[in-house]
Amino acid sequence: MKLLVLSKEERRTLREMGIFHSHPRTRMRAQGILRLSQGLTLQQTADEFMVHLSSVEQWRQRWNRLGLAGLYEGRHTGRPPKWTEQQRQALRELAQSDGGTAAALLRHIGQRQEAVAISESTVKRYLKEMNFSYKRYRYGLK
Numbered sequence: 001m002k003l004l005v006l007s008k009e010e011r012r013t014l015r016e017m018g019i020f021h022s023h024p025r026t027r028m029r030a031q032g033i034l035r036l037s038q039g040l041t042l043q044q045t046a047d048e049f050m051v052h053l054s055s056v057e058q059w060r061q062r063w064n065r066l067g068l069a070g071l072y073e074g075r076h077t078g079r080p081p082k083w084t085e086q087q088r089q090a091l092r093e094l095a096q097s098d099g100g101t102a103a104a105l106l107r108h109i110g111q112r113q114e115a116v117a118i119s120e121s122t123v124k125r126y127l128k129e130m131n132f133s134y135k136r137y138r139y140g141l142k
Contacts, residue, residue: 004037004060011037013068029059029071036060082116083126091123092130102127102134 006014017030028049035045042060046053062070083091087109094105102123110117124134 003039004033004063006033006037010068017071023073025073026071032056032059033063033071082118082122087116088126088130091126095127095130095132 011034014030014034018027018034021027021030028051032045032049035048036042036056036059040048042053042056046056049056059071064070081088091105091109094108098105098108100108102120105127106118106120106123127134
């Protein structure tokens, strides 16, 4: 395997990224590229960072192809939301007009429209994203 040759500036940038970058995975990749440039094999680097050999090979390939930009991760978008924006808007309008608990809102929405079934915790999360707050019911003596 050909030794990975880095310029003095690249080496300094990777060293700083390996210490100060805010994302741990990016720090690890920067340190891994540095270790590869110091003559470690792919397997030795994988063992040192406790990652799979193919991961280190990807780091090297991305470094060769993209340079510094190859160390950064892409977006992790997750699964798409269960409810459409229109369904969320209906939930917002119902919460503003009627209020009540998340379970009551969920029952009311279920009666009004053909909605994909979601849990009460999902309704709470949607309401929190819309900047609604929850106030616990308190029982008092009169």
